[in-house]
Amino acid sequence: MKFQPDQLKGNRITAIAVCTVALLCLVVLAREFLSMRKAEPIYPGPGVTRTAMLSDYFEGIKGTAGDTEIYILEGKKPGASILVLGGTHANEPSGLLSAVLLIENAVVEEGTLYVIPHTNNSGFTCTDPQEAAPMRFTIDTPTGPRTFRYGSRSTNPVHQWPDPELYLHVSSGQSLSGAETRNINRTYPGRPNGNFTEKVSYAVTTLIRQEGIDVTIDLHEAAPEYPTINALVAHENAMPLASMAMFNLAMEGMEISLEPSPQNLHGLTHRELGDHTNTWATLMETANPAQGRLRGKTDERLVVTGQDKFYQMAAKYGNLYVPFDERGHPISGRVSRHVTGIMQLAQAYNDLDLGKRIVITNVPTYEEMNQDIGRYLATPH
Amino acid sequence: MQIELIVLLVMIGSFLIANMLLKLPVSLSMMLGAVLGTLVGGEGIPLRHLFEGAFVYLDTMMIIATAMIFMNVIEKSGTIEALGAAIVRRFYKVPAVMLILLMLIIMFPGMITGSSTAAVLSAGAIVAPILMLMGIPASKTGAMLAIGAILGMAAPPVNIPAMLITGGVDMPYIGFALPLLALTLPCAVFTALLLGLPYCKNLDYEKVKTGLNLEVGSRHGFKLYLPIVTLFLLMILTRAFAAYIPNLGMPLIFLISSVVGFFTGEKLDVVKTVETSISTSVPVLAKLVGVGMFIQIMTLTGARGFIVINCLGLGIVMLWIFSITILPAFGAVSSFGGASVLGVPFMLSMLSGNHTITAAALAFLACMGDLMPPTALAGNYAAKIVEQRYAKVLPRCLIPLAFCLLLGLLFLIFSKNLGFLVL
Numbered sequence: 001m002k003f004q005p006d007q008l009k010g011n012r013i014t015a016i017a018v019c020t021v022a023l024l025c026l027v028v029l030a031r032e033f034l035s036m037r038k039a040e041p042i043y044p045g046p047g048v049t050r051t052a053m054l055s056d057y058f059e060g061i062k063g064t065a066g067d068t069e070i071y072i073l074e075g076k077k078p079g080a081s082i083l084v085l086g087g088t089h090a091n092e093p094s095g096l097l098s099a100v101l102l103i104e105n106a107v108v109e110e111g112t113l114y115v116i117p118h119t120n121n122s123g124f125t126c127t128d129p130q131e132a133a134p135m136r137f138t139i140d141t142p143t144g145p146r147t148f149r150y151g152s153r154s155t156n157p158v159h160q161w162p163d164p165e166l167y168l169h170v171s172s173g174q175s176l177s178g179a180e181t182r183n184i185n186r187t188y189p190g191r192p193n194g195n196f197t198e199k200v201s202y203a204v205t206t207l208i209r210q211e212g213i214d215v216t217i218d219l220h221e222a223a224p225e226y227p228t229i230n231a232l233v234a235h236e237n238a239m240p241l242a243s244m245a246m247f248n249l250a251m252e253g254m255e256i257s258l259e260p261s262p263q264n265l266h267g268l269t270h271r272e273l274g275d276h277t278n279t280w281a282t283l284m285e286t287a288n289p290a291q292g293r294l295r296g297k298t299d300e301r302l303v304v305t306g307q308d309k310f311y312q313m314a315a316k317y318g319n320l321y322v323p324f325d326e327r328g329h330p331i332s333g334r335v336s337r338h339v340t341g342i343m344q345l346a347q348a349y350n351d352l353d354l355g356k357r358i359v360i361t362n363v364p365t366y367e368e369m370n371q372d373i374g375r376y377l378a379t380p381h
Numbered sequence: 382m383q384i385e386l387i388v389l390l391v392m393i394g395s396f397l398i399a400n401m402l403l404k405l406p407v408s409l410s411m412m413l414g415a416v417l418g419t420l421v422g423g424e425g426i427p428l429r430h431l432f433e434g435a436f437v438y439l440d441t442m443m444i445i446a447t448a449m450i451f452m453n454v455i456e457k458s459g460t461i462e463a464l465g466a467a468i469v470r471r472f473y474k475v476p477a478v479m480l481i482l483l484m485l486i487i488m489f490p491g492m493i494t495g496s497s498t499a500a501v502l503s504a505g506a507i508v509a510p511i512l513m514l515m516g517i518p519a520s521k522t523g524a525m526l527a528i529g530a531i532l533g534m535a536a537p538p539v540n541i542p543a544m545l546i547t548g549g550v551d552m553p554y555i556g557f558a559l560p561l562l563a564l565t566l567p568c569a570v571f572t573a574l575l576l577g578l579p580y581c582k583n584l585d586y587e588k589v590k591t592g593l594n595l596e597v598g599s600r601h602g603f604k605l606y607l608p609i610v611t612l613f614l615l616m617i618l619t620r621a622f623a624a625y626i627p628n629l630g631m632p633l634i635f636l637i638s639s640v641v642g643f644f645t646g647e648k649l650d651v652v653k654t655v656e657t658s659i660s661t662s663v664p665v666l667a668k669l670v671g672v673g674m675f676i677q678i679m680t681l682t683g684a685r686g687f688i689v690i691n692c693l694g695l696g697i698v699m700l701w702i703f704s705i706t707i708l709p710a711f712g713a714v715s716s717f718g719g720a721s722v723l724g725v726p727f728m729l730s731m732l733s734g735n736h737t738i739t740a741a742a743l744a745f746l747a748c749m750g751d752l753m754p755p756t757a758l759a760g761n762y763a764a765k766i767v768e769q770r771y772a773k774v775l776p777r778c779l780i781p782l783a784f785c786l787l788l789g790l791l792f793l794i795f796s797k798n799l800g801f802l803v804l
Contacts, residue, residue: 029432129437129673130718132430132681162440164628165494166539166620175554177544225729227550264553293722294690296385296683297422310683310690319693319730 036135037065037125040148042100042117043378047073047107047362054116057210058203060192065159066200068121070207071103072114073360079111080349080358081211083279084342085204085218085269086116088185090123090151091133093303094286094334095219097148097373101339102363104378111358114213120184120200122159124151133290134300139331143379150290150303154182160196170194171276172266185218186267189276208277214356215241215349218269218283219338223292224311224320224329228285232341233259235274235281242282244348245341252366254340256284284341286334287322294319306330336369384422385687392418392675392684400755406664407755411671415678422682434677438669438715441498441758445665447635448502449658452766454639455608456506457654458646463598463605465511469589476515476581477574483508484529484573488565491533493616495541497716497751497759499631500530501766503612509766514592516580519767524777526763527752528572528785534759535748536565539620542720543744549725552736556803560741563802564788572781601646608642665761672756676714685722693726700730701793704746705786712750713757720747734796737803742792749785752778 010018044051052070055062086099099117106113118124127133127150138145157163160182167181168174170191180186182197190202208216215238222229232249234242239260246258261270261281274281289295289308296302296310307328315324322329343363350357364376396414399405405413415434419427455461472479487508491500505526512522534540537558547554598605615634619626629637643649679685692703704727711719724743731739751759757771760778764771792799 025428025432029429032429127433129433130676130680132434132677135429162443162630162632164623164630165496165541166623168623170624175538175544177541177548177554180548225726227729262553264555266553293686293726294693295686298681298683308686310686313690314693317694319726 032135033126036127036149036151039118039124040146041380042071043104043381044071045104045106045378047105047113048103049074054200054203054207057207058192058199060199061203064196065122065125065156066120066196066203068116068118070114070116072112073102073106073108074112075108075110075359077110078356080214080354080356081112081114082215082217082342082346082349082358083114083208083211083213084116085119085216087118087124088120088218088269089153089183089220090118090120090149091128091131091153091291092219092221092288093137093148093150094221094288094331094338097139097331097335098219098338098342101335101369101373101376102342105362105364105376106360107362109359109361111356113358113360114207114211116204119204120155120197122155122196122200123153123184124149126152126156126158128152128154132298134298134303137300137303139304139374139377141374141377141379146374146377146380154179155184155197157182169267171272174266176267180267185220185269188267188269188272205273205277208273208279213277213279214358215345216269216273216279216281217342217345218281220283220285221288221291221334222285223294224287224289224322224324225292225294225314226285227321228259229287229321230255230337231257231259231285233261233270233283233285235261235270237274238280238282241280241345241348241352244351245344248344248347249341252340252344254337254366256337256341282345284338286337287324287329288334289324289329304331306334332373333370335373336366339363339369340366383687385683388418388422388682389679389684389687391421392679396675406667408664408667408671411668411675415671415674418678418682418684422678422684424681427681430677430681431674434674435670437673437676441496442666442669443632444496444635445498445502446659446662447632447639448499449662450655451608451612451635451639451642452502452506453654453658454642454649457649458605458608458642459594459597459601460605460608460642460646461507461510462594463601464507464609465514466593466595466598468511469514469586469593473584473586473589476584477578480573480577480581481570483511484525484569487526487529488533488536488569489613490616491530492536493539493620494631495534495539496631497530497534497748498762500533501526501759501762503635505530505763506766507609512577513767514589515577515584516589517577518580519769520773520777521576523763523767523769523774524781525572525576526766527760527774527778528781529569530759530763531748531751532565532569532572532785534751535561535745537561540741540744540748541717542724542747543740545717545720546724546728546740546744549721550728550740552740556737557741559802559804560738560792560799561745563799564741564745564792568781568785568788571784575780576777597647604645607645608638611641612638661765665758668756672714676718689722689726692723693730697731700727701790703727704743704793705790708743708746709749709786710753712747713753713755715756716747716750719750720744723747731793731796734793735800735803738792738796738799742789742796745792746786746789749782749789752782
């Protein structure tokens with residue numbers, strides 16, 4: 001049978017057949033896509049004293065997919081406060097896992113630790129078209145596997161759509177490509193009357209203001225070819241803290257670079273939270289080849305092992321900003337970098353001797369986590 | 382042979398066989414290529430990935446469908462004929478100026494929306510009859526439309542490929558206005574004069590006048606132009622006052638302008654106009670669905686990474702060559718995809734030059750991808766407007782395209798020396 005290009009002739013039978021197949025696909029696939037709305041269980045450990053919702057700080061997101069849990073770990077003694085933002089980008093899984101690890105293990109002796117594992121909760125309910133990422137990945141624990149969602153960099157378009165051709169960051173006047181309107185880390189400090197994503201970032205900003213958060217740490221991952229990687233980015237106000245933490249991390253055997261927050265790149269946590277609140281705003285990046293443009297086959301194995309033959313070639317060509325050999329960048333190593341970074345920022349805060357302290361205990365060491373992150377995740381039940 | 386290369390060859394080979402030998406539509410051929418790619422790549426038939434890929438261009442598809450309605454409305458209501466007559470009457474004595482002005486009009490919607498499709502379907506549709514009235518052959522008119530729309534997409538203030546590249550390397554999209562103007566304006570003038578001037582040098586107005594419909598303009602007066610005024614006004618206002626006016630989006634702007642057009646000129650059959658517009662759009666919409674599936678499967682199987690890593694493994698000279706060949710050629714799949722998938726790694730490999738000039742040049746070259754078949758959004762629609770096959774229009778684009786590629790290459794090579802353009 002021959003057809004003219006772009007002119008496929010059909011009849012009633014072919015129309016019915018095509019519609020039936022499409023309907024069947026829709027039923028099967030709708031269940032698969034909707035399953036991403038079911039959050040992975042998180043088992044609060046001994047240190048969690050209470051939980052709150054992000055909407056407690058801004059009513060405007062109550063009952064929406066943007067609302068999310070805040071786990072609060074309070075010490076017996078009052079002191080300084082740290083906010084950890086995991087899951088800003090749901091396709092950067094070490095941010096989520098680091099937050100989960102803290103919730104399930106950490107105990108705070110002095111001060112308060114706030115942890116948000118799904119900062120852009122909506123982003124966990126979908127994947128990015130064209131990226132072919134797995135919907136989930138599994139971490140083996142001694143008592144059984146635990147599965148986590150691998151979501152999208154942006155808010156689910158079901159919750160905010162359509163994108164404008166151009167995103168205007170109102171408070172700075174900066175223009176970005178339209179797709180960035182759903183990237184929460186381009187919308188800070190947010191707006192109470194803004195779009196869905198801006199409302200969520202506004203809620204985070206309000207939490208920081210109301211609770212007087214001293215240090216904010218936003219956890220990210222980036223492609224190995226991205227210049228800001230294995231890095232700690234800090235607002236100029238947070239530089240003394242970040243440089244001391246970087247020194248301590250180097251002493252612990254973890255190499256990390258310190259990058260100043262660019263003054264003219266707006267909407268990001270390390271710039272806007274530093275400019276618009278009193279918090280010391282920082283951000284950490286690890287290397288996730290599953291996000292990169294050079295990667296080979298995209299699957300769950302790549303997310304967990306971080307091993308990729310094309311990235312090994314790219315390292316040889318000198319195209320990367322991190323070393324990359326056959327060991328890759330496994331998720332255990334990425335989470336251990338984040339969690340150790342958080343612990344050292346807390347330690348650096350105490351070393352600055354500002355009149356209040358935050359003391360966090362019961363967190364495994366860099367080396368311990370680097371071996372196998374699964375050992376420090378709670379038993380699934 | 383690496384499995385990714387085998388997958389890539391199977392995908393491209395099966396697409397070509399299905400399209401060229403079996404004469405299946407591009408959309409179905411791309412779907413077939415994607416499915417065979419997943420089978421060879423050991424992924425079975427991953428329905429979820431095929432379905433997800435199909436939605437990549439949903440927003441673009443809505444722009445195309447609504448723009449097509451707008452185009453049909455202004456054509457059938459007499460707006461295009463009236464505008465054509467008015468412009469020729471006023472400017473026929475200075476053909477070079479008229480051609481350049483018409484080229485800028487084609488570019489304008491692309492400049493403010495960043496979309497060559499929007500440019501070709503709005504201003505392109507308006508300008509095409511004027512160019513043909515002046516005696517420019519349909520294929521050359523199509524080429525002017527296609528190149529003009531792409532230059533509009535590349536020109537400031539909105540260049541989405543540049544935004545994608547700068548976003549990928551954490552660079553602010555600042556200082557791009559002059560470099561992008563320096564790239565696009567010479568190309569626009571060159572294209573307009575090369576393709577149009579030989580036919581307009583000795584324009585015989587009395588002869589042309591016989592082909593003009595002066596009646597429709599005098600019958601309806603200025604209100605005939607209200608759909609176009611609405612379109613441009615909404616485009617400009619929503620950009621200029623983005624902080625105060627809610628984002629309407631191009632599809633809604635096209636629809637609002639179309640609704641205005643139903644009441645301002647010749648009487649229209651609303652249902653029939655919409656029906657014709659949508660059935661004309663369907664093949665291109667289907668093509669975008671197929672392309673979306675294709676690129677998702679390339680990513681899933683590692684074929685996309687295979688292409689990128691093999692481009693990067695070469696020295697700077699080869700990177701320059703690839704920037705004017707592979708990068709625009711990626712537009713056969715998607716020019717935005719080219720900017721994101723190849724533009725960002727290329728940019729990271731060329732950081733020794735002036736960053737803004739390099740990013741502007743790469744974005745400019747990525748925009749040329751909208752000429753590359755089978756997707757060729759700008760090209761295909763330009764051809765449809767002048768009622769020609771794209772195969773007839775594309776050869777007319779080659780000299781202007783070569784000029785654009787050469788200019789882009791010079792900007793890449795001499796980016797350090799062109800830093801003065803960055804203000």
